[in-house]
Amino acid sequence: xxxxxxxxxxxxxxxxxxxxxxxxxxxxxxxxxxxxxxxxxxxxxxxxxxxxxxxxxxxxxxxxxxxxxxxxxxxxxxxxxxxxxxxxxxxxxxxxxxxxxxxxxxxxxxxxxxx
Amino acid sequence: xxxxxxxxxxxxxxxxxxxxxxxxxxxxxxxxxxxxxxxxxxxxxxxxxxxxxxxxxxxxxxxxxxxxxxxxxxxxxxxxxxxxxxxxxxxxxxxxxxxxxxxxxxxxxxxxxxxx
Numbered sequence: 708x709x710x711x712x713x714x715x716x717x718x719x720x721x722x723x724x725x726x727x728x729x730x731x732x733x734x735x736x737x738x739x740x741x742x743x744x745x746x747x748x749x750x751x752x753x754x755x756x757x758x759x760x761x762x763x764x765x766x767x768x769x770x771x772x773x774x775x776x777x778x779x780x781x782x783x784x785x786x787x788x789x790x791x792x793x794x795x796x797x798x799x800x801x802x803x804x805x806x807x808x809x810x811x812x813x814x815x816x817x818x819x820x821x822x
Numbered sequence: 823x824x825x826x827x828x829x830x831x832x833x834x835x836x837x838x839x840x841x842x843x844x845x846x847x848x849x850x851x852x853x854x855x856x857x858x859x860x861x862x863x864x865x866x867x868x869x870x871x872x873x874x875x876x877x878x879x880x881x882x883x884x885x886x887x888x889x890x891x892x893x894x895x896x897x898x899x900x901x902x903x904x905x906x907x908x909x910x911x912x913x914x915x916x917x918x919x920x921x922x923x924x925x926x927x928x929x930x931x932x933x934x935x936x937x938x
Contacts, residue, residue: 740925742925748930749913749928749929750926752925752926755923755925757923762923797867801923808855808872808919810857811857811869811926812869813866815864815866816865818865
């Protein structure tokens, strides 16, 4: 089945130690998104890629970076994680811009803990 | 800017009853899409139903229907014949329908618990 896969499901890292979260998709969608969802809060968009074009939300901290080496993969890099970065990170995909009524397809998320 | 308001932090409903989850929104975009997602405790976001701002009829998907009142800027989710498996967080979300790749703006969610 076509899907969005996030690895790992759970990630523990130390304060200040760089960490990378991974997302892959078999849907061949043009757009990939990263959301941050803190405990008991709504998901918040960090940034998205349309093909290779990167779009950063205005209030996304510089500590968060992203890479999309090809259509299928997208990575979230946190350069120096702080305690406040502990959250669920959700990856989502969407088809081409012409299909704006199509839902975003989400992965199962990566729950990040900071020690 | 877009804003979604969900005023019910939590709800308890008896199994087999219908339940309405409230959602109001605010936007300056002339065209937009409204979505409902279900998030079980395991964390994945499951798409339930979509309503376009220019759709004349309310959307329905199986036991889910969307009560869309554009003048009131509300898009309430109705779940008929609730089941124990419906217990989860429910998020209302929206995005502009402008041909762009904007992400979703989510409400704070409603925690629905179905009781046997």
